[in-house]
Amino acid sequence: MRDRHGGPLAQLTLWRVREIFREPEALFWVFAFPVLLSIALGIAFRSRAPQALQVAVQDGPGAAALVAALDSAQGLRAEALDSVQAHEQLRTGRVALVVIPGTPIVFRFDSTRDESHLARLRAMNAIEAASGRRDVVAITDVKVTEKGSRYIDFLIPGLIGLNIMGTGMWGLGFGTVRMRTKNLLKRLLSSPMRKSHFLAAQIFARLVFLPLEVGAVLLFGVIVFGIPVRGSLISLAIIALLGAMSFAGLGLLTASRAKTIEGVSGLMNVVMVPMWILSGVFFSWSHFPDAIQPLIRALPLTALNDALRANLLDGASLASTVGLLAIVAAWGVVSFGVALKIFRWK
Amino acid sequence: MAVDGLDLEVRLGECFGLLGPNGAGKTTTVEVLQGLLTPDAGDVQILGMRWKTDERALRERLGTQLQETIFPDKLTVREVVTLFRSLYEHGTTVDEAIDAVALREKQNTWVKKLSGGQRQRLAIAAALVSDPELLFLDEPTAGLDPQSRHQLWDIIASLRERGKTVLLTTHYMDEAERLCDRVAVVDHGKVIALGTPRELIASLGAEHVVEFGVEDGVHLTEDALRELPGVEEVRIENGTTRITVRRVHEAVPALLGLLNDQGASLNQLATHHATLEDVFLHLTGRSLRDA
Numbered sequence: 253m254r255d256r257h258g259g260p261l262a263q264l265t266l267w268r269v270r271e272i273f274r275e276p277e278a279l280f281w282v283f284a285f286p287v288l289l290s291i292a293l294g295i296a297f298r299s300r301a302p303q304a305l306q307v308a309v310q311d312g313p314g315a316a317a318l319v320a321a322l323d324s325a326q327g328l329r330a331e332a333l334d335s336v337q338a339h340e341q342l343r344t345g346r347v348a349l350v351v352i353p354g355t356p357i358v359f360r361f362d363s364t365r366d367e368s369h370l371a372r373l374r375a376m377n378a379i380e381a382a383s384g385r386r387d388v389v390a391i392t393d394v395k396v397t398e399k400g401s402r403y404i405d406f407l408i409p410g411l412i413g414l415n416i417m418g419t420g421m422w423g424l425g426f427g428t429v430r431m432r433t434k435n436l437l438k439r440l441l442s443s444p445m446r447k448s449h450f451l452a453a454q455i456f457a458r459l460v461f462l463p464l465e466v467g468a469v470l471l472f473g474v475i476v477f478g479i480p481v482r483g484s485l486i487s488l489a490i491i492a493l494l495g496a497m498s499f500a501g502l503g504l505l506t507a508s509r510a511k512t513i514e515g516v517s518g519l520m521n522v523v524m525v526p527m528w529i530l531s532g533v534f535f536s537w538s539h540f541p542d543a544i545q546p547l548i549r550a551l552p553l554t555a556l557n558d559a560l561r562a563n564l565l566d567g568a569s570l571a572s573t574v575g576l577l578a579i580v581a582a583w584g585v586v587s588f589g590v591a592l593k594i595f596r597w598k
Numbered sequence: 599m600a601v602d603g604l605d606l607e608v609r610l611g612e613c614f615g616l617l618g619p620n621g622a623g624k625t626t627t628v629e630v631l632q633g634l635l636t637p638d639a640g641d642v643q644i645l646g647m648r649w650k651t652d653e654r655a656l657r658e659r660l661g662t663q664l665q666e667t668i669f670p671d672k673l674t675v676r677e678v679v680t681l682f683r684s685l686y687e688h689g690t691t692v693d694e695a696i697d698a699v700a701l702r703e704k705q706n707t708w709v710k711k712l713s714g715g716q717r718q719r720l721a722i723a724a725a726l727v728s729d730p731e732l733l734f735l736d737e738p739t740a741g742l743d744p745q746s747r748h749q750l751w752d753i754i755a756s757l758r759e760r761g762k763t764v765l766l767t768t769h770y771m772d773e774a775e776r777l778c779d780r781v782a783v784v785d786h787g788k789v790i791a792l793g794t795p796r797e798l799i800a801s802l803g804a805e806h807v808v809e810f811g812v813e814d815g816v817h818l819t820e821d822a823l824r825e826l827p828g829v830e831e832v833r834i835e836n837g838t839t840r841i842t843v844r845r846v847h848e849a850v851p852a853l854l855g856l857l858n859d860q861g862a863s864l865n866q867l868a869t870h871h872a873t874l875e876d877v878f879l880h881l882t883g884r885s886l887r888d889a
Contacts, residue, residue, distance in 0.1 A: 257692075263684035267673060274672040434668035442632050442664070443685040443728070444657035598634070
């Protein structure tokens, strides 16, 4: 009589799925953590009216009139300070600009700070208007807030990418190293199990969680922040699937030799932290110098994040992101292949 | 641990014991036999096959319990056995394997809630589920309480009765004596004795050991002790003297007479049937626990 067990691949996959579902900590990191992170960052970077810039007017004849003119101007707040205080506050960044009354009026500011330049322009405008300037060109402002251009719209796809990377790397990395330290890999090796079945099962088990973890963050972003979903959901699923398989391969590679949990944690951080920073999760990678940008764009998380944003925010077709997806897939194929070769079973 | 020039032959249907102190090279030997380690030189033939050419076919027919394997904490007994069953083409049913180690009541319990003895029984169930022709058990009772050890012994004895070939490694001499048809005593990577437990004990030439100590100030010479009737071996260590004798009822009255003549009084006296422990002591000059 044969038991119904569905074969080795199914059983090996089921084993890992059960382990993860029975591990509350793992569930927290996969589902709750990204949602909490997007709440915190969504609140911190919520869209709002630009804050007024602080400027100081140095005490002296005419200071009171200047304070009145500047303080009533839009986007500026002014107060009178003695020269020592004014310079101190400029140095520490509390004020963006120090205005010294006299003829000519002197603007002191740090020319490397964007808000100082902005404060200078507003102050100049306010002082000239108060002094009776006539505008010669009529300008009308139309103010809009476009969905898809807010910080939260940038952030959510990045968090989805980050989550796909984290779950793949930690899940496979810790899982396999724990089996190694407990002699389980050796025990499995002494059975007729195929090594490729074992490694494939680790990746399949990881894919079971993919719809849930991507869905949780995406749904949260759509419901709470109203982020746009402009591309097709099927394309999105294919992008996420490729990303998950790629990072599962990378996780397997990272864990292929490590003998202890401490050892693999260190390696995981070496692999992941640079991507946290460089790959455009929290801010665009275009802030980094041109010289290293080709390198950044070759990273799997950069390509995955760019593909996710192209789909969600721009509604890009799968065909137009094929270059990005090729980068993601290449990382996965190479790391799985190398992992299979160098994997330590004992 | 290096193993050097170790020749063994395990016969079908027997329980063969590989016996020796920790670090003697037993686990290395077993891992070579299981194809987990490749020897630098030498030949291993199992069920007429070799690892190089017939690896998968061989693995189908072996069952393994490794030392210190820890199964996943949050799987149930039944899930673990089912997993291992799925790795083999042929085997027993999951229920049969669970029943063979008397874990039916615990079949839905997580591994982490099992006692040490129950975990070892689970390891044996996972080895039995392939219905193996040859079963490797590596220190199956290490670190267990006496009750769990006896329970495991019963399970292993029943395997032997069912005609399984078992290769058991252990550093417990009483375990080997009780379970094994034949044993090889291993020390420093070499076989130093081979035979049935009976034969090995008989090789001492005497079946009883008398241990005694005397009050300070009296010195008994080895020669004087050897003169006593039926004494085969004398060993004096840390104030305790061990003599191996053929017949206790002749040796002990003679010993008491000798002590009386010398005006010495005993502070301890004990006798026991010679065991494999005494064989090891005889062969190496060390007791197993010191080794």
